[in-house]
Amino acid sequence: MTRITLITGGARSGKSRLAEAETLALCRARQRPLYIATAEPGDAEMTARIAEHRARRGLEWDDLHAPLDLALALDASDGRGPRLVDCLTLWLSNLMLGGHDIDAATNALLDALSCQRDPVVIVTNEVGLGIVPDNALARAFRDAAGFLNQRVAGAADRVALVACGLPLCLKGAPLTQAKDQP
Amino acid sequence: MTRITLITGGARSGKSRLAEAETLALCRARQRPLYIATAEPGDAEMTARIAEHRARRGLEWDDLHAPLDLALALDASDGRGPRLVDCLTLWLSNLMLGGHDIDAATNALLDALSCQRDPVVIVTNEVGLGIVPDNALARAFRDAAGFLNQRVAGAADRVALVACGLPLCLKGAPLTQAKDQP
């Protein structure tokens, strides 16, 4: 059985859409999917993107906001059905901006993932395939994002890399591919 | 039958070379391939790259310049044989710089693609796998490029992701892999 699915890819590659389709496909009769958002609606761009994602998902989803304590959000929501975490990269960004201990938070997340009974679909981003960034903070962020992705992928049953809205299977069973492209 | 092929990848990943090989492989006896270029020879770097691509392709290709109206170029050239469009990303850049309506242009392109009788091979770029760019225009461009790639991939029969000159199959039949590496 697939408990933990990790979906990675570049910006606007169609990761969230595929992750939503996967989460819905994991719901049994009468289960409502839960969307666990890590984004902080800090600026106009992010607020617009959150609103767009919400409009696309529609009314069948419940929402939970967990910018920092993902482990708690997962433990608290286990038993109610499939969850979608969108996304790891913004969670990492929140942790770094807040001066939190990344290793400790990652360990807590992996501990939580290891004991979930209901499925979890996690969205993350590939940020390390461009030219080395000029500034040290951006380099530190892409290093931390790469390590985090490796650790969560190690704990996942399925991992897919998305490009052009289409998944490549990195680990485990292939995704149930979304039928209707944007 | 494969009508629409999309070939994506990073800068200098070997996309154009593979796309040329695919287009040639689709030509029947006595057909000449048509190269539909979207690049504007605006600066020295771009002019040099256009000249280099042209030299590599050789004399068997015909050329058409379509920096903005790709739909028209496709409709006008349908019936004469396989076409190579190189590339979607420069086309998008031309549209954005000229203040054109991206959605309308994309819809026109998809309409044209849906009724081509001769094969079309399209080259595009992955631009969303680095660190989030500092400036808003670059972010808007990579968002628009990601969406465009998703829409064209949805309309394509075959999609391949190229790295190190080698294709990974994202959708449909694998590419006829180019035999001679650079």
Next chain:
Amino acid sequence: MTRITLITGGARSGKSRLAEAETLALCRARQRPLYIATAEPGDAEMTARIAEHRARRGLEWDDLHAPLDLALALDASDGRGPRLVDCLTLWLSNLMLGGHDIDAATNALLDALSCQRDPVVIVTNEVGLGIVPDNALARAFRDAAGFLNQRVAGAADRVALVACGLPLCLKGAPLTQAKDQP
């Protein structure tokens, strides 16, 4: 038999870890793997990364420092067992910073690779999947890196693209996948 393996991917994607595992798997009884480092310990970040890689590899590895003449390092070490070259991208950077002839150096490398009897595992980076860099030197570097990767991939028996610590097979046999994730 696999003589030349190329492992590519983004920053912190787990390339080096997989390359180390592959190199060890290629060692026969009583062979010690040789680590051929191209990095110059020029600044604090690089020095820390070199130290971290060395600590992870452990005492079973021998080390050779070859910031410029990789062909010589390979020829000189052939016959002693499997070698790991980490990485091509830093080697290219050293060549460009030193004003060396990239084509000549690449030709020498390919000549050397073509006559190795013992296996070589080579790590490189994908740097061309972000937004086009603002500065001309960064653009020239990513162009050169893309061309170099294409040429070495053409000469390799196996090529893998790594994301989230997991390999996708681009050419030849799949990697012996590393069992223990970070």
